[in-house]
Amino acid sequence: MKDHEILERTRTIVIDAIAQNMHLYGITASAGRLYGLLFFSDKPLTLDEMKEALGMSKTSMSVAVRSLLDLNMVEKVWVKGERKDLYAIKDDWYECFFDYFTIKWQTAIAMNSSAMEKSIAKLQKLIAEPETSEEIREQAFIDIKKLEERLDYYDWQNRLIDSFETKEILNFVPIEKKKD
Numbered sequence: 001m002k003d004h005e006i007l008e009r010t011r012t013i014v015i016d017a018i019a020q021n022m023h024l025y026g027i028t029a030s031a032g033r034l035y036g037l038l039f040f041s042d043k044p045l046t047l048d049e050m051k052e053a054l055g056m057s058k059t060s061m062s063v064a065v066r067s068l069l070d071l072n073m074v075e076k077v078w079v080k081g082e083r084k085d086l087y088a089i090k091d092d093w094y095e096c097f098f099d100y101f102t103i104k105w106q107t108a109i110a111m112n113s114s115a116m117e118k119s120i121a122k123l124q125k126l127i128a129e130p131e132t133s134e135e136i137r138e139q140a141f142i143d144i145k146k147l148e149e150r151l152d153y154y155d156w157q158n159r160l161i162d163s164f165e166t167k168e169i170l171n172f173v174p175i176e177k178k179k180d
Helices: 003-025 029-040 047-054 058-070 093-128 134-165
Strands: 074-077 086-089
Touching: 003 029, 029 047, 029 058, 029 086, 047 058, 058 074, 093 134
Parallel strands: none
Antiparallel strands: 074 086
């Protein structure tokens, strides 16, 4: 086996692993392969170069690039004299991690908190209605308590997210390993 083949096979192993695990991030396997391709590329690539290397349609490639851009895992790069858009992975994996989780968590928290706050308001109106039965009123109080406890949890998650955004989390979990 030639050295070049060994190099390509080792890269393929990593790219395949990345592609298989990208579903954990809500990303398709094809976007994972694209990320792996950009990881090993020694220069930013155009959509056409990526399409050719991965054998994907231009539409699929564009969707994959967009999803990686939205998660701040890939960035558009400017190169003097180049007219086409070029893309490269972001080198700071720690920042990518922070960005990904804060984006995903904030979206989920906002959606769930909003639904719960609206439900609490409706349950409070239901409780206040004189014709509401005692059984329904008791169940509404129980539901409000559950929802308020969950909102407390989301408050904690928001504070955790804040520690990611400010990098305060690194005071507790530093990037460098502690030396024994």
